[in-house]
Amino acid sequence: MPAEFDLIDRIRRRVLARGDVALGIGDDAALLEVPPGRQLVVAMDTLNAGVHFPVDTAPADIGWKALAVNLSDLAAMGAEPAWCTLSLALPVADAEWLDAFLDGFSELAGAHGIALVGGDTTRGPLSISIAAHGFVEPGRALRRDAARDGDEVWVSGTLGDAAAALPGVLAGAAVDPAMRARLDRPVPRVALGRALAGLARSGIDVSDGLLADLAHVAAASGVAIDIDLDALPGSPAVLALAADARRCTQATGGDDYELCFTAAPADASAIEAIAAVTATRVTRIGRVRGGRGVHARLADGTAWLPPRAGHVHFA
Amino acid sequence: MPAEFDLIDRIRRRVLARGDVALGIGDDAALLEVPPGRQLVVAMDTLNAGVHFPVDTAPADIGWKALAVNLSDLAAMGAEPAWCTLSLALPVADAEWLDAFLDGFSELAGAHGIALVGGDTTRGPLSISIAAHGFVEPGRALRRDAARDGDEVWVSGTLGDAAAALPGVLAGAAVDPAMRARLDRPVPRVALGRALAGLARSGIDVSDGLLADLAHVAAASGVAIDIDLDALPGSPAVLALAADARRCTQATGGDDYELCFTAAPADASAIEAIAAVTATRVTRIGRVRGGRGVHARLADGTAWLPPRAGHVHFA
Numbered sequence: 001m002p003a004e005f006d007l008i009d010r011i012r013r014r015v016l017a018r019g020d021v022a023l024g025i026g027d028d029a030a031l032l033e034v035p036p037g038r039q040l041v042v043a044m045d046t047l048n049a050g051v052h053f054p055v056d057t058a059p060a061d062i063g064w065k066a067l068a069v070n071l072s073d074l075a076a077m078g079a080e081p082a083w084c085t086l087s088l089a090l091p092v093a094d095a096e097w098l099d100a101f102l103d104g105f106s107e108l109a110g111a112h113g114i115a116l117v118g119g120d121t122t123r124g125p126l127s128i129s130i131a132a133h134g135f136v137e138p139g140r141a142l143r144r145d146a147a148r149d150g151d152e153v154w155v156s157g158t159l160g161d162a163a164a165a166l167p168g169v170l171a172g173a174a175v176d177p178a179m180r181a182r183l184d185r186p187v188p189r190v191a192l193g194r195a196l197a198g199l200a201r202s203g204i205d206v207s208d209g210l211l212a213d214l215a216h217v218a219a220a221s222g223v224a225i226d227i228d229l230d231a232l233p234g235s236p237a238v239l240a241l242a243a244d245a246r247r248c249t250q251a252t253g254g255d256d257y258e259l260c261f262t263a264a265p266a267d268a269s270a271i272e273a274i275a276a277v278t279a280t281r282v283t284r285i286g287r288v289r290g291g292r293g294v295h296a297r298l299a300d301g302t303a304w305l306p307p308r309a310g311h312v313h314f315a
Numbered sequence: 316m317p318a319e320f321d322l323i324d325r326i327r328r329r330v331l332a333r334g335d336v337a338l339g340i341g342d343d344a345a346l347l348e349v350p351p352g353r354q355l356v357v358a359m360d361t362l363n364a365g366v367h368f369p370v371d372t373a374p375a376d377i378g379w380k381a382l383a384v385n386l387s388d389l390a391a392m393g394a395e396p397a398w399c400t401l402s403l404a405l406p407v408a409d410a411e412w413l414d415a416f417l418d419g420f421s422e423l424a425g426a427h428g429i430a431l432v433g434g435d436t437t438r439g440p441l442s443i444s445i446a447a448h449g450f451v452e453p454g455r456a457l458r459r460d461a462a463r464d465g466d467e468v469w470v471s472g473t474l475g476d477a478a479a480a481l482p483g484v485l486a487g488a489a490v491d492p493a494m495r496a497r498l499d500r501p502v503p504r505v506a507l508g509r510a511l512a513g514l515a516r517s518g519i520d521v522s523d524g525l526l527a528d529l530a531h532v533a534a535a536s537g538v539a540i541d542i543d544l545d546a547l548p549g550s551p552a553v554l555a556l557a558a559d560a561r562r563c564t565q566a567t568g569g570d571d572y573e574l575c576f577t578a579a580p581a582d583a584s585a586i587e588a589i590a591a592v593t594a595t596r597v598t599r600i601g602r603v604r605g606g607r608g609v610h611a612r613l614a615d616g617t618a619w620l621p622p623r624a625g626h627v628h629f630a
Contacts (some may be wrong), residue, residue: 005409016399021455022354022453023458026360026459026531026535028387028388028391028392028459028518028519028520028534029355029356029358029388029389029391029392029394029447029449030357030358031355031392031451031456032354032355032357033354033355034349036351039346039347040346040347040348040349040355040458041344041345041346041347041350042344042345042347042398042400042432042433042446042448043344043345043400043433044400044401044433044434044435044444044446045402046401046402046404046435046437046439046444047434047437047440048404048437048438048440048505051438051439052437056533072343073343073344075345076342076344077342077344077346079344083357083378085357085358085359085446086359087359087360087444089442091363110354117357118357118359118442119357119359120360120361122361122366122367123363123366124361124362124363124366124440124442125363125439125440125442126439127404127439127442129359129361129402129435129444131357131359131400131446132344132345132508133357136346138337141338143338143342144341144343145342168619170432178568194399203343204343205343216341220341234620247426249342254431273470275528289586295511311436
């Protein structure tokens with residue numbers, strides 16, 4: 001069984017070079033150069049086996065997803081990804097598992113030019129913590145507290161596939177590969193987030209369920225948000241579900257990793273243009289107004305209450 | 316049982332304010348201002364229950380130690396601490412446990428002016444990951460790869476108390492409180508590391524055992540290091556151990572979190588002055604020369620080989 005330092009060597013061999021990394025893996029800490037005039041953006045998310053991914057998830061998918069959920073946080077701030085640190089707890093030092101994990105991790109890291117600059121490997125139940133670092137121009141970040149009365153609410157991509165796939169995956173049933181991919185290989189909306197920085201008013205990524213995540217925006221901004229449930233974009237498979245199952249899956253299911261953002265109505269055509277340039281579908285799904293809370297409505301205006309208020313880790 | 320967001324609120328109430336935190340806990344990521352002309356220093360270390368601390372360790376001590384091991388990494392680079400992110404995996408959402416954890420964490424964070432700016436709370440086996448961020452002037456960091464032929468090797472404080480305490484702690488025996496405190500509440504040598512930046516040639520913190528840690532310095536710098544085992548500084552309790560047990564404990568025991576650094580002999584008096592100003596004991600314990608590897612010797616020059624090569628997590 002390889003020692004910790006063999007694991008670190010295996011990791012180091014897969015790392016992208018960047019000119020702003022003065023010292024990467026191999027010392028007590030990394031030395032990094034933040035560009036002048038930019039704010040540093042730092043996110044940190046952890047995935048635990050059996051909690052954040054099914055225990056039989058392929059190691060390459062775990063590597064991808066652990067980085068993707070962090071890149072999604074950077075995207076939700078409008079940040080440009082730069083570096084990350086990785087803490088990997090493994091029950092046993094399994095070089096084959098690690099290499100497969102790094103396949104998925106490196107595929108996504110390479111696509112976004114993000115360099116792994118340090119971290120830790122420990123013995124423990126399988127768990128992956130990543131701290132992701134990026135940059136944003138001061139005043140242009142997409143914050144949760146900046147939604148304003150009159151803003152339109154937009155969402156990228158489609159909602160509900162990951163949540164719709166999960167029960168089948170957990171039961172060991174056959175699951176549509178496209179839906180399973182939404183669960184295992186979420187695509188962080190980095191290019192869209194970058195393009196929206198300084199244009200959209202507020203932003204968040206949809207990770208715990210649309211309504212639960214928007215509740216943070218409403219609370220932080222001191223506004224009410226109306227959501228048109230029957231306008232939520234979905235894949236054909238999700239749109240084919242029975243109406244209430246579809247609404248529940250799309251409004252409260254987790255793991256979408258789409259961006260939800262608000263913008264002034266006057267900026268709608270600029271947003272449509274950004275969507276075209278970044279090849280990302282965007283859909284208007286609601287409106288910000290004075291008041292409090294998130295209010296889901298059907299097409300006829302009827303209020304709709306979810307059976308539960310989103311995915312709460314410690315419910 | 317409180318929900319995740321109640322845990323986050325409990326954490327947020329304990330956080331230090333800093334002017335360079337444009338946006339802290341509560342969004343998808345933190346927004347931070349790195350001072351112009353400084354390098355960003357990032358370290359990330361994880362503690363898992365039963366691996367990195369005994370399972371019956373008091374939660375306040377766990378909170379202290381999780382931050383201390385990361386501050387020790389910043390100290391070993393000569394960095395000034397600024398911010399951290401915390402990922403906390405808990406088997407159950409226990410507000411009382413969290414408050415006690417935060418007591419220890421906040422005591423150390425406050426002493427070093429470090430602000431918690433984000434992170435994650437998850438359900439899982441007890442594990443704490445921290446990413447610590449600091450600053451250093453370009454060219455002044457204490458790197459592992461900068462030891463030079465002729466340097467003297469120094470170590471701060473005393474070595475061996477934590478390793479000497481561990482067997483008794485694990486056996487549930489009565490342990491000298493001062494030695495137990497070295498295990499549970501290591502004191503990161505932040506002021507010493509800052510003062511040594513730009514003066515000492517290379518540096519590392521002693522976390523896995525002196526000889527194992529120095530082996531990284533020797534390998535990274537392409538030098539040999541001779542260590543005088545009988546010169547290692549120790550507490551009275553450790554110095555009272557039988558000679559070979561004392562050497563083994565001090566040379567290969569882990570969890571010291573002292574700084575080991577090399578410097579030109581001409582800088583010895585400057586180092587003694589820094590030690591006086593920072594009220595930190597420092598001791599010369601060896602010499603760098605051409606060659607490879609770390610060579611431990613007794614006072615009479617006899618070579619000494621440890622029974623094991625230090626604390627290897629995945630041996």
